[in-house]
Amino acid sequence: MITYEDVKNNADIRALIEASGQALGVMGITDHGFAHAELSAVNAGRLLETLDYDPHTCELAKIAGFMHDIGNAVNRTFHAMSGGLLAFDILRSMGATTKDAISIMTAIGNHDEGTAATVTPLCAALILADKSDVRRSRVRAHEPYLDIHDRVNYAAVDSSLSVNKEKGIISLQLKIDTTICAVMDYFEIFLTRMTLCRDAAEFLGLKFELVINETRML
Ligand SMILES: [Fe+2]
Numbered sequence: 001m002i003t004y005e006d007v008k009n010n011a012d013i014r015a016l017i018e019a020s021g022q023a024l025g026v027m028g029i030t031d032h033g034f035a036h037a038e039l040s041a042v043n044a045g046r047l048l049e050t051l052d053y054d055p056h057t058c059e060l061a062k063i064a065g066f067m068h069d070i071g072n073a074v075n076r077t078f079h080a081m082s083g084g085l086l087a088f089d090i091l092r093s094m095g096a097t098t099k100d101a102i103s104i105m106t107a108i109g110n111h112d113e114g115t116a117a118t119v120t121p122l123c124a125a126l127i128l129a130d131k132s133d134v135r136r137s138r139v140r141a142h143e144p145y146l147d148i149h150d151r152v153n154y155a156a157v158d159s160s161l162s163v164n165k166e167k168g169i170i171s172l173q174l175k176i177d178t179t180i181c182a183v184m185d186y187f188e189i190f191l192t193r194m195t196l197c198r199d200a201a202e203f204l205g206l207k208f209e210l211v212i213n214e215t216r217m218l
């Protein structure tokens with residue numbers, strides 16, 4: 001079995017993440033480089049661990065999290081699909097079983113809003129981990145060139161994803177600087193994402209909560 005560590009150290013995967021980050025940087029899109037890859041990996045793995053999934057599934061979630069945006073090196077449009085296909089081939093060439101490579105391909109192929117569908121626990125974990133990465137350091141534009149996406153990310157001074165297993169709740173807690181972005185702006189941008197998170201949470205048997213500045217919004 002291949003591990004998250006193997007994937008993190010694979011030169012092709014690292015080159016794809018770097019190229020994805022660069023391409024999106026040119027397009028002025030928020031950071032999709034190593035920090036986003038690692039955070040998504042850690043959060044996806046931790047989420048399934050908390051829910052007592054077996055170690056193998058948790059490892060696959062971490063791998064999917066790390067690799068999920070590599071398709072941006074092909075094209076931003078349909079990057080989930082191109083990324084899933086790329087991941088399948090790379091993982092097979094690294095010695096992953098067909099079944100594991102398919103699991104990761106399905107998760108990656110279903111992470112982007114618009115085309116996402118929560119069809120497996122790995123998909124659910126990846127969606128929740130990816131969509132909850134909202135933070136100031138992802139913004140690459142500078143004032144006064146911040147668009148609404150940038151403002152929403154820039155305004156997020158703190159974000160965390162936590163699970164309360166006893167209550168069956170997964171909660172995304174955000175601290176937003178409202179001098180930069182109104183809570184309404186956040187909703188405008190994130191409504192589709194939050195709907196996706198809610199569906200993903202339900203798939204895992206959890207209720208999704210969005211808490212902004214200590215007020216429950218969803
Ligand atoms: Fe993505």
Ligand SMILES: [Fe+2]
Pocket residue numbers: 032036040068069130
């Ligand atoms: Fe992502």
